[in-house]
Amino acid sequence: SQQGEEDPQALSIQEGENATMNCSYKTSINNLQWYRQNSGRGLVHLILIRSNEREKHSGRLRVTLDTSKKSSSLLITASRAADTASYFCATDVSGSGNTGKLIFGQGTTLQVKP
């Protein structure tokens, strides 16, 4: 099964509400990254959290990491219609022989209604 699994698969909210997406993984990681993908476009890097960090903020984004539960969450506050996109978590796994490749989850599709 996937190294990164996200839930929910789809989320629909009203503009101004907060959106929370969760990601779980299986193996030890060096870091966990969140990306956004607008329909039919490339990926935009949002935020990276290292394995020794618990929380990180960037603008309206807040990411938490719980290595004991092997899970992370992405919170988008005061959502806007422009936040409508798919959001992916990606893990950079640790251990000898790691080459820095990222393992992506299936993604959460967020729709923000104006």
Next chain:
Amino acid sequence: NAGVMQNPRHLVRRRGQEARLRCSPMKGHSHVYWYRQLPEEGLKFMVYLQKENIIDESGMPKERFSAEFPKEGPSILRIQQVVRGDSAAYFCASSPQGQLALTDTQYFGPGTRLTVL
């Protein structure tokens, strides 16, 4: 500083033809990763290259797929004798340090959308 560039953005091939996808990393980046995204799915790692070296090709199909990153010029992902199942979006990412760093951000290109008829 231009981002990661990929071309073509869209590529249509008939079954049995060859597809060549190009990726130019960000300036100063010497580490390139290729990923494939099937419809409605996340990205799957294919191959990691440094200049003139393949470091990790554990995600590459055993046949028909190859990749290179020459000393000069872009990285090339080559798919020979394409089949319908190869239809997907292929993304390239570059990073400044790759496996040399425990924490390294990958910057993605816009992708090449391959359609096999």
